[in-house]
Amino acid sequence: MRSRSVAALRRFAAVSVAGLVLSVLGVAVVAIVAESYATWEWYFRMEQAMSLLMPVTMAFLGLSLVSGFGVVYAADRR
Numbered sequence: 001m002r003s004r005s006v007a008a009l010r011r012f013a014a015v016s017v018a019g020l021v022l023s024v025l026g027v028a029v030v031a032i033v034a035e036s037y038a039t040w041e042w043y044f045r046m047e048q049a050m051s052l053l054m055p056v057t058m059a060f061l062g063l064s065l066v067s068g069f070g071v072v073y074a075a076d077r078r
Helices: 003-035 040-076
Strands: none
Touching: 003 040
16 A cells, blocks of 8 residues: 555656656747747747746646655655
């Protein structure tokens, strides 16, 4: 039973880290495209992407930190 909860915690940690990486990657792609076009329209799109994804990124960051500490804590209990 204990190994199931540890496995579930590891999956949750992996999903939260993957979500964090993908949300940061999404903003980075828009920023790279904006810098390559160097127009105000693309800079505005970059700002929109940042304002839209910042709360999502912060949520994934918090989940990643908490689940990471949970994985470290559960690793000793195995």
